[in-house]
Amino acid sequence: KRMHSKELGILAENRNFSKNAIIIPVDVFWGKSPERQDNWLKLLFRESWEGTSFIRNLFKLFFNGRNVKIFFHKPLEVEDIFNSPESDRNLVLKTERLLRARFRQNRKAHLGPDISNRRTLVTSILNSNSIKNHIEIESEGNPKKIANLKKKATKYVWEICSDMSYPIIYLYDRVLTWFWNSRYENLEVLGFEEVRKIAPSNSLIFSPCHRSHIDYLALSYLLYYKDLMLPQIVAGKNLDLPLVGPLLRKGGAFFMRRSFSGNRLYSVVFYEHLRKLMQRGHSIEFFPEGGRSRSGKLMPPRPGIISMILRSFLGMDEKKVSFIPIAINYEKVLEGNSYIKEVMGAKKKKENLKDIFSVFKDFRNYLGEAYLQFAEPISLNDLLKEHPLKDYPSEKDWLFKVTPILGKKIMTSINNSTVVTSTALFSMALLNSDGFSISKQKLVSRIELLKSLLEEDKYSSKTLICEKTGEEILDQMKKLGFISSEEINDRISLSNLEAAKLSFYRNNISHLLIFESLICGFFQYQKEIVKEDLFESIKMIYPFLKEEFFLKWDETDLDKLIEQKLKKLQERNLIIDEVKSVKRPDFKSKEFYETQALGKLVQPSIDRFYVLISQLWKNSDAHISKNTLEKNSLEILKNLEKTHARLTPEFSEKWMFDIFLNR
Numbered sequence: 001k002r003m004h005s006k007e008l009g010i011l012a013e014n015r016n017f018s019k020n021a022i023i024i025p026v027d028v029f030w031g032k033s034p035e036r037q038d039n040w041l042k043l044l045f046r047e048s049w050e051g052t053s054f055i056r057n058l059f060k061l062f063f064n065g066r067n068v069k070i071f072f073h074k075p076l077e078v079e080d081i082f083n084s085p086e087s088d089r090n091l092v093l094k095t096e097r098l099l100r101a102r103f104r105q106n107r108k109a110h111l112g113p114d115i116s117n118r119r120t121l122v123t124s125i126l127n128s129n130s131i132k133n134h135i136e137i138e139s140e141g142n143p144k145k146i147a148n149l150k151k152k153a154t155k156y157v158w159e160i161c162s163d164m165s166y167p168i169i170y171l172y173d174r175v176l177t178w179f180w181n182s183r184y185e186n187l188e189v190l191g192f193e194e195v196r197k198i199a200p201s202n203s204l205i206f207s208p209c210h211r212s213h214i215d216y217l218a219l220s221y222l223l224y225y226k227d228l229m230l231p232q233i234v235a236g237k238n239l240d241l242p243l244v245g246p247l248l249r250k251g252g253a254f255f256m257r258r259s260f261s262g263n264r265l266y267s268v269v270f271y272e273h274l275r276k277l278m279q280r281g282h283s284i285e286f287f288p289e290g291g292r293s294r295s296g297k298l299m300p301p302r303p304g305i306i307s308m309i310l311r312s313f314l315g316m317d318e319k320k321v322s323f324i325p326i327a328i329n330y331e332k333v334l335e336g337n338s339y340i341k342e343v344m345g346a347k348k349k350k351e352n353l354k355d356i357f358s359v360f361k362d363f364r365n366y367l368g369e370a371y372l373q374f375a376e377p378i379s380l381n382d383l384l385k386e387h388p389l390k391d392y393p394s395e396k397d398w399l400f401k402v403t404p405i406l407g408k409k410i411m412t413s414i415n416n417s418t419v420v421t422s423t424a425l426f427s428m429a430l431l432n433s434d435g436f437s438i439s440k441q442k443l444v445s446r447i448e449l450l451k452s453l454l455e456e457d458k459y460s461s462k463t464l465i466c467e468k469t470g471e472e473i474l475d476q477m478k479k480l481g482f483i484s485s486e487e488i489n490d491r492i493s494l495s496n497l498e499a500a501k502l503s504f505y506r507n508n509i510s511h512l513l514i515f516e517s518l519i520c521g522f523f524q525y526q527k528e529i530v531k532e533d534l535f536e537s538i539k540m541i542y543p544f545l546k547e548e549f550f551l552k553w554d555e556t557d558l559d560k561l562i563e564q565k566l567k568k569l570q571e572r573n574l575i576i577d578e579v580k581s582v583k584r585p586d587f588k589s590k591e592f593y594e595t596q597a598l599g600k601l602v603q604p605s606i607d608r609f610y611v612l613i614s615q616l617w618k619n620s621d622a623h624i625s626k627n628t629l630e631k632n633s634l635e636i637l638k639n640l641e642k643t644h645a646r647l648t649p650e651f652s653e654k655w656m657f658d659i660f661l662n663r
Contacts (some may be wrong), residue, residue: 004093005096007176008095008096008549009092009413010089010396011082012082012088012089012091012092013088013096015082015083015245018078018082019078019079019083020078021078022075022078022522023054023076023078023095024072024073024075024076024108024273025072025073025074025075025076025099025102025103025599026071026072026073027070027073027343028068028069028070029104036168036212039219045124047509054447055525060508060566064069068402069227071106072097073102073106073200074102076098076099076102080112081098085575098144098177105200105201106200109562110323112625115574118162118163119498120184121276121280122154122157122158122161125157125158125269125272125273125276126150126153126154128272128276130268130271130272131153131268131269131272133264134149134548135149135150135262135265136269137154137202147591149265149536152255152259152265153265153269154651156265156266156269156343157257157269157271157273158235158258159240160254160255160269160270160273161254161273162232162249162250162252162254163246163249163254164250164251164252164255165250165604166233166246166345168232168250168251169250169251169252170231171222172217172220172221172225172251175219179474180221181248181585183365183366183367184367184368184369184370185369185371186365186370187218187222187369187370187371187372188369188370188371188372188419189222189366189372189373189374190372190373190374190417190419190462191373191374191375191417191462192222192226192369192374194374194376194377195228195324195374196226197376198320198322198377199228199321201319202320202322202323202377203278203282203284203286203319203320203321203322204231204282204283204284204324205283205285205286205309205321205322205323205324206219206231206283206285206286206324206326207266207285207286207287207288207324207325207326207410207414208285208287208325208328208372209287209288209289209293209325209326209327209328209414210287210289210292210293211290211292211293211328211329211330211333211508212292212298212328212333212334212335213292213328213334213335214330214333214334214370215287215328216233216235216253216285218328218370218372218577219285219326219328219372220233220251220252220285222372229282229283230251230252230282230283230339231252231282231284231285232253232254232277232282232283232284232285233248233252233253233254233285233286234251234254234256234284234286234292234305235248235253235254235256235289236258236290237255237256237616239253240254240255245320254273254425256270256305260304268623270307270308271312274305274309274312275311275312276315276317278309278312279316286300286305287395288302288305288306288407288410288411288501289301289302290302290304291380292335292352294504294505295503296507296508297505297507297508297510297549298411298415298511298549298550300407300408300411301404301408301410301411302407303351303403303407304381305404306403306407307399307403309405310380310399310402311319311395311407313380313384314389314395316521320379320381321332321379321380321381321578322378322379322380323377323378323380323406323410324374324375324377324378325374325375325376325378325411325413325414325417326372326373326374326375326387326414326417327371327372327373327375327414327415327417327418327419328370328371328372329370329371329373329418329419329420329421329424329508330367330368330369330370330371330421330423331367331368331369331370331421331422331423331480332365332366332367332368332423332480332481332482333504333519334367336433345445356523364623365434365479365481366479366480366481367382367423367474368421368422368423368480369421370481371421371462371464372459373417373418373419374464375413375414375416375417375462376408376462378406378409379529383402383405385493387401387402387405397545398580401610408550410551410552412551412552414457414550415549415551415552416460416462416463416548416552417460417462417463418459418463418464418509418511418512418582419463419464420463420464420465420509421455421466421470421505421508422466422472422473422476422477422482423451423477423505424448424466424505424506424508425466425473425502425509426443426447426473426474426477426482426502426505427446427502427503427505427506428450428506428509428510428601429446429450430443430492430494430499430502430514431494431499431502431506432446432598432599432600432601433502434497435493436493436494436496436498437491437492437493437494437497438491438492438493439490439492440474440491440492442472442491443470443474443492443568444469444471444474446471446594446597447470447473448469449572449594450513451465451466451586453513453516453568454512454513455541456568456654457564457568459511459512459552459564460505460552463512466470482498482501482502502569506601507547510549510601511549511550511551512600513598513601514545514549514551514605515545515551515553515561515565516565516568516598516603517568517598517599517601518538518541518542518602519538519565519569520569520574520575520595520596520598520599520642521535521599521600521601521603521606522534522599523575523584523596524596524599524600524603525593525600526583526584527583527584528578528581528583528584529580529581529582530580531579531581531582532580533579534562535558535559535562538558538562538590539555539558541606541609541655542555543555544605544609545602545605548605564622568584572591572594573585573589573591574591574594574595574598575595597615607637607640608637611633611636611637611645612629612633613638615629615632615633615636616629630658
């Protein structure tokens with residue numbers, strides 16, 4: 001029988017006094033589950049969803065007495081409660097229910113939902129109406145088909161579901177704590193307080209960029225360390241390998257096939273699994289790009305998982321759901337050496353056990369600093385108000401329209417939250433040099449110029465720029481192993497292989513200066529441009545760059561933006577404003593070489609644009625199909641890649657060209 005609080009009874013009897021009282025719910029966690037413990041007994045008697053007793057509480061006190069976390073929550077709305085005309089007894093019951101709901105909500109935000117019975121989740125998915133209806137329709141009442149489809153559905157559910165285990169998470173904690181402390185100088189976290197603030201009242205969908213296998217480990221470790229529930233992580237089925245797959249599953253990963261085409265049952269099962277997770281209040285982590293970026297640039301968001309989350313959200317009544325875009329930037333990625341092969345032209349390979357373990361060779365080396373910056377949360381509730389379902393003929397039409405809008409919003413938010421690392425600045429300064437060779441003095445000067453361009457006109461309020469000086473950045477590159485001590489003395493030169501490796505880091509920040517590069521790019525082969533022509537040319541090209549780099553500016557703001565960027569470049573003598581025209585600096589001046597260098601950043605995008613336009617002009621008198629246009633253009637781009645030693649793997653990639661073609 002439930003016991004009722006005597007104190008609440010006294011408050012209910014004395015309502016005039018109680019209206020001025022403050023009731024603050026307080027949670028006490030004894031060794032949060034799973035906690036950073038030194039031994040297994042502490043882990044056994046940590047805070048959890050399991051039932052408790054006097055003896056168990058005594059053991060909690062004994063083993064975790066020095067590891068207590070206390071959380072003070074938002075006060076109850078006492079004036080509304082004690083102004084109620086209800087009887088004292090009903091008022092006590094109502095207040096207790098309110099407190100229990102508040103405690104459950106906050107406990108879930110910190111511990112996550114109860115994960116003690118995976119089989120219960122599997123059973124609830126298999127018993128869902130959507131799966132039963134699909135089996136009924138597909139089987140047409142045939143008992144053998146029904147049994148076969150049920151067997152397949154069961155297999156799919158067990159293939160998909162995670163199997164989160166507190167002891168394994170404890171093991172992750174021990175290993176990752178050693179890893180961060182011994183190999184990284186710092187793991188800096190930015191913008192987390194806003195996430196903590198909305199966590200108790202929102203289901204959170206973490207949406208980081210994907211640049212390394214370390215990404216999901218870093219984010220889960222951070223959330224664990226910051227006392228928020230661990231997310232369920234969407235992982236590609238290609239990672240469900242022997243040894244690796246079970247470990248990832250125990251850490252919260254659930255697996256998703258790359259393609260659902262031709263398998264309607266799998267699609268229904270996966271959707272139902274995702275819906276159950278959201279209904280139960282789990283946070284979810286997925287990579288909108290679908291896979292790791294080998295080039296360092298953000299790739300287009302994959303619509304599949306975003307669309308499924310939107311569909312799940314539609315059936316969740318008034319539940320609050322927020323996407324949390326996250327920018328992850330490294331001074332050095334573990335996979336740097338494996339990415340080189342693809343940058344130099346090799347095809348992307350499927351994940352295998354050998355490749356994954358080869359990454360760990362670099363565990364012995366110094367990896368510098370890593371940054372996780374949380375962007376502004378994107379409320380799905382607000383998105384639904386902006387694009388109400390009732391304005392569309394069907395749910396399918398709504399999803400077709402809203403999915404790409406949300407995808408671009410996530411990617412734009414990630415770009416807004418970029419951290420400019422020392423490696424990114426070094427790479428951009430050096431790779432824009434002729435022959436990837438430059439004197440130490442000029443390199444330091446160029447790094448300072450790039451920093452000043454970034455700082456004066458910050459891309460967004462969340463853009464963080466490395467504070468190291470040019471000299472300090474060179475010292476850091478030496479520590480990271482990107483240059484040797486001998487190279488630092490006078491002139492720094494890179495081989496094509498070394499340049500290819502550094503292009504990854506340059507591409508991390510290319511969007512921040514792509515507009516300035518576009519302006520300077522017009523002066524690669526001409527001395528002077530009529531200002532009106534410059535404006536028109538930029539307006540013609542910008543929509544393509546906006547799609548490729550997920551730029552934040554609207555096309556309606558371009559006139560003001562161009563003037564602003566021209567003024568900034570003019571102040572540094574990188575261009576000369578002649579009222580009606582714009583000129584480049586004298587070719588003998590230092591500024592001329594800096595203008596040329598900055599203009600090289602946008603060149604691959606301009607080349608793709610030119611190839612597309614030239615093919616359209618060439619076939620202007622005859623009809624050319626989209627497929628033929630794509631095939632011819634990609635062939636030209638691949639030839640350019642070979643003959644001009646392009647070091648960006650996306651230069652002739654189909655997905656990158658599609659951005660131009662579909663615009």
